[in-house]
Each structure stands twice: as C-alpha cells, then as structure tokens.
Amino acid sequence: MDNHVFATLSAAATSLMEMNNILISVAAAGIDCKYLGSIWNTYAAYYGDGGQAKYTRFLLDEVRPELFRQITQMEQATFNNLVEELSMNGLLKNGRSILAEEQVLIFLDIVCYNNSMRQTAVKFRRGLYTVTRYFGKVLDSLIAIYPNYVKFDLDSCKQPEDIAQNPKYRAFKNALGAIDGVFIPAKVPAESQNRPARAQWKHYKRHYYLIKANQVNSAPRATGETT
Template sequence: MDIDHDEGDESLEMTIILAAIAVVIAVERYKKLFLVKGPYYNLTLHGTAETQLIIGATEKACRDMLRLRKRAFFSLIRLMWERGLLCDSKTVQVEEQVVIFLHTIAHNVKNRVMALRYGHSGETISRYFNIVLHAILKLYPVLLKPPSTTTPQRISKDRRRFYPYFKDCIGAIDGLHIPAWVTVDKHRRFRDRKGDISQNILAACNFDMKFTYILSGWEGSASDARILDHAIHKEGAGKLVVPQGKFYLVDAGFANQSGFLRPYRNVRYHLKEWNNSNLRPADKKELFNLRHSSLRNVIERSFSHLKSRFKILKTQAEYPFDTQANIVIACAILHNHILTQNSVEEEEAFLAQEDATVGPSSSAQPNQRCEADVEDDSDIDDESMDNVDCNQFREQLADNMWDDYVARVDDLVDDSVDDDDDDDMFDNPVNDADMFVDPVSDEE
C-alpha cells in the first residue's frame, strides 16, 4: 500500500512539473509574440529619415505630400505640442506621427503601403493615425470658431450688389456627400439619391472660406433639411446656433426659416445658368437669386477645396464608420488651419496648378449642382408662421434690391449716351465666377 501511494505522489508531482513547464513556455511565447516587439522591418530609423525627406526638402515636396506648406506644418505641430495633445514616443517622434496621418489622408494611402514606407508595423501606423486624429479633433474649438456677427467685408465692400441687403448674413450652409464604407446590411440606409454609398455631412462657412460648423456621420439617405433640423434643435455639443437677427444662405433644399435664407424656387439660380445665357435679370426674383447664388457659392468653393486637398474624402476609406466621420471633421479643421497660414488666392492657385498638372479627378465643378439635384424634402413647410415671416422678409429684400437695380440701370443708360466706352456699365466679379453683367458700383 505504501509503495502504491508513493508511486501516485510521484506521478502527481511529475504532472504538476510538466504543467508548470508548459505554462512557462506558453508565457514566453506570448511575450515574444505580443509583449516584446522588435521592429516590423529591419530598417533602423527609416521612418525618421522618410519624415525628414518630406519636411526637410523643398517647399513643393512638403506641400505635395502633406498638403501643407512647411510653415503651416510646423505651426500645427507647435499648436498640438503646446496643448499637450501629442508627445514623442520611444520610437516615433511627433513630427513623424503627424506626417503619417497627413500623408494618409492627403493621398488615401493604404496601411500596408504606409507600413513599408515608414518602416513600422501596420498596428503602429494605425495606432499613431488614431492618436493624431483625436488630437486634431480637440482643436475644433480653436480652429472652427463661430462666425463673427459683424458684417463681412465681402458684403460691406460691395455696396451695389450685396450691401445693405445681405448685411446680416454670416455665411452659407450646405450638405456634402462623402463616400462611406459600411457593411452590406447598412447599404440601404447609406445609399444616397444617386445610388452611391455615402455619408451626408452638414457644414457652414464664412466668406473667408473657413468652416464655422460641421456635422458628420449621417447616412447618405438623410436629406440636408433633416440634418439641419437636427442640428438646430439638438442639445449640448454640436448644436448649431444662429445669432439673433443673423442668417445663413441655404439652397432650395432647405426651408426658408428664421436664420436661414433660401432662394426662390423654380427661378433661374445657379451661376452656370447665368454664364451660359448672358442675360440680365427679368424681375426681382431672378435678381435676388443671382446675388444669392453669387454669395452662397462660397460653400461650394470650400467643399471643392476640401475634397481636392484631401483625397481620402473622394473614396470609400476602409475604416470603422465612426473613424470615417471623424476624418471628415479633421480635414475641415486642417482646412481652416491652412487658411490661417495662407491666403485663399494662394490655395486656389496651388490647387488649380495641381489640377492642370495631373488633371481634375472629377468633371464636377463648384456650384454645378443643378435644380434637379436639390433635395425636395417633404418635411419642408413654408406655411408655418415662422416661415411666412421669413418669406415676407425675402420679398422685402427682393423689392428693395430690384428698385435700386432698376434706378441704377436707368441712370447708367442716361449717362452712357455721350460715353463711347460702355464697358463700365457692367462689372466682372472676380470671386463670384459670375459672368452676368450687374451694373457697376459707385466709386468709393
């Protein structure tokens, strides 16, 4: 009996020892695989060298690769560094972290390509992409500021076409569809009117082409009017606030309501229609729509710059949908940051030169959204008391605008009888893309 008992103890003891050895081996294997990481590629400081190659080379190389000039890039680094949003890690410095993010969104580069180019694992690239993304989102209150309540210079300086009629206008609002990557079971909700899978964003900008509000993450089937209604009635962060007595310009897909002034429906509106016709307004509604379109065009131009600068917004980026929505906001924040460092004219020249070199990626041009494309939301009710008051406000604006226009045309016709050069009867707005000839303003 004692012998059998001893043999049983020895067997149990051996089993425990073998089990302990197996656990130790498993732990060591786990550490090697997941805890103790060596370089994914045996390329010492390759990411640092690649970063310096971009930001330390020519101005053109930095702008082509990152969409920012060197000055704007280092200003962005300083902005995040001072606020403690980013810090150097053991292997990746802040400059490289930001370069990885900017390079990815500027050209929609895949994770594997970035991993090979910067000498890191795909997990490392993904981790720093998300770190920088969330750091940029925290700059929202710094770079996406509410619009000023003073009359914009774009309006106050043009006393013939825009002032005083639009003196309380603070910007323009519109929706923009961005390609979205979602699971098949969500395709129906995210399919827009053109049949594409997209998210619909709502954005506002001022007349300096800086975004003042942006709301992303809505499915492509949602109308602009529905998203706007949600934005102005939601509570807390993300609420769209319109200062008392001020208004935004919107297109015919929105209701004419307090804080939002839309054009007349079923009346010639878009600038391309005026460009092609070479006609003058026939009545107050056409004149109002022409000048409304000339001002509201700023949001179309802003959208065009945004998508031309960041190619990731033109394709279905394969990220979780929340990340896709955040990327749109981050691009708008970077757009504003760039315009704090460079002028609008400088940026337009850069993007135009790029299109001329590589060719435009789409035949669509700013402000080419035809009337058939404007969403007709059945929820829009122009008969409510608030909307009736706004319709009366629009009628008064249009009446005053038309009366002044007719009086000025009569004066110019009389003055031009003895003038051989009639070119001064009409202006040629540089920033409007407005080929229509609206009589020139008086000399200031």
C-alpha cells in the same frame, strides 16, 4: 537529545540565512527596477526600427519647401506650427520610436492622398498597428482643436449627394465618408439576407451555385443542359 536540538537549530539558522539572501536579492531587484523606471522617460525619442525613419528624415531635414508643400499639402511653417500647438496642449507627444512630426506626416499621407493604412505603413516602414494607433491620436487631437479655427454652417454639414444617393452607404446614415483601412464591424440581419432555402435547391440539379452579395449565379455542368 542535545544533538537533536543542535541539529534543529542549525537547520533553522541555515533556513534563515537562505531567506535573508532571498530578501536581499528581491530588495536589490526592486531598487534596480525603480532606478530604471526613473530614467526610462528621460531620454529623447529614438528610431530603433530597421527603416530608421529615412522617409521622415528626408521630409523634415532635406526636402525643398516646394516639394514639402506638394507632398504634405501644407507649408512647412504651418506644419511646424501645427505640431508645436498639438504638443504644447499635451495632445501629441513623442513616442519611444516615433516623433510627433512623423505622427502628423503619417496622418497627412493617408488623408491627402486617400492611401490605405497599409500603403502608408510600407512607405514609412512602420507596422500597421503603429500607423493605425497614431492616425487615431492625430485625428483625436485635431478634433480637440478644430472648434478654435473652423466654424461650420448647415450647408457645409450636409451629406454629399454622391454618398446620400449611393446604395452602398445606406447603412451609414449621415456619414460624410470613410477612410480606407478602418475596420467597421457590420453584419446583415437575418431577415434581410434573402438566401434561397435549401428545399428549393433540389429543383436545380447538376448546377454549381455561387452565392455572393445576396445573388445566386448558377452554371450548368458540361452536359449540354441549360438553365
């Protein structure tokens, strides 16, 4: 009986020691995580991607003022003041691998030259998601500060005639334009699709059908038949 009690106590002591080791490991891991979290945001932004932001560094550090103005459609002093104001107001901040200056340069490249986001991603050697994300951030920042500098009148807010009269833009009422690369979810209502019923197709034998944009184009097979 004494041996059984002794064995039980020994097993319990061993379990307590193992549990103590586990708790020590968990506590040490928690301290490490807390320390890493405290220093995570103490470093300046760095360029960790393969491209190392060569195009951005060229524009910011090497290019002549005249060429900078041609590329960005903005004087370098004006560009610097814009970035400074957006940063001071907390609207833009450096990311872990992309500076606030590059975020604005990406925005200007898309807006000034009507480039798609994919084209800009290739030029700056950034991912498409990164370009899309920071384009939206800069756009939101400019929307936040534009009332301080821009005063609209009714004439300037009217929809351009080339858009108002274009059937392609009827679904986008009062839209002033669109930026290539922005995903706009849309679908054609069932009552507006106007597709030919399957029952009607049986009258058109030996034909191929290409249905696109609510149009049916048929081509006869090479049998001498005509439509």
